[in-house]
Amino acid sequence: MAVSVTAALLIIGDEILTGRTKDKNIGYIAEYLMGIGIDLREVRIVPDVEEEIVAAVNALRQRYTYLFTxxxxxxxxxxxxxxxxxxxxxxxxxxxxxxxAMLRERYPENELNEARMRMARIPDCADLIENPISKAPGFRIENVFVMAGVPAIMQVMLDSIAPTLETGAKMISTMIEAEGIPEGHYAEGLAAIAAGEPRVSIGSYPSFSASGFRNQIVVRGKDAAAVEEASAAVRALLGRLRGDRSPL
Structure with a gap:
């Protein structure tokens, strides 16, 4: 049986919720974790309010293998x-x-003021996550990893901690072009394929471009044979529908 290692991501900051800062970390972290065999199951965004952060941390760290913030x-x-x-x-x-000591590598003694020293306040018994860019570290305590919000810094922190993580079976993904067939034509058949193969997930993703609508079907799973079997069924379904071009 494929081992499942799960994770949640907690994004902290008023600036995300107000729209002032556009998050660039969710997609990167999701793809990164999927690539090493960790399933990102939940993402939450909370404001800079202590009780909101505490509640989210306690809920998510108990539900999943890892919590990244x-x-x-x-x-x-x-x-x-x-x-x-x-x-x-x-x-x-x-x-x-x-x-x-890390902060002193960057700031002269006369510039290491009280505000900057806040970045050296770390929970007891936590391990540090090094930050080669600005030196201010993140930290790990139990199964909680606390990282910077700045994407470039977060990314090097994630690279640093990745070798320490338990990982499971990697997700296998197959993308199938629906070749302009409207979703309404294959929805029922796709649902039947998905119901018949619980080891995979199947999603339909329409998009719009200058040439019109484009529908893509993605089959995901951790069992290669199941993914291939479901993908073949999807291709067969689309093959039967290729002559039907009526609108939704």
């Missing part, structure tokens, strides 16, 4: 992720000498 570990007053995670896990928090 992004955002809220900078030097400003509203960067409260570290304190909130410490509260969620019931541990103390303070200046971590290792984190202080």
């Amino acid at each position: 992004t955002g809220g570990i900078g030097p400003t007053h509203d960067d409260i992720t570290a304190d909130s995670v410490a509260k969620a896990l019931g541990v103390g928090i303070g200046y971590d000498p290792r984190a202080v």
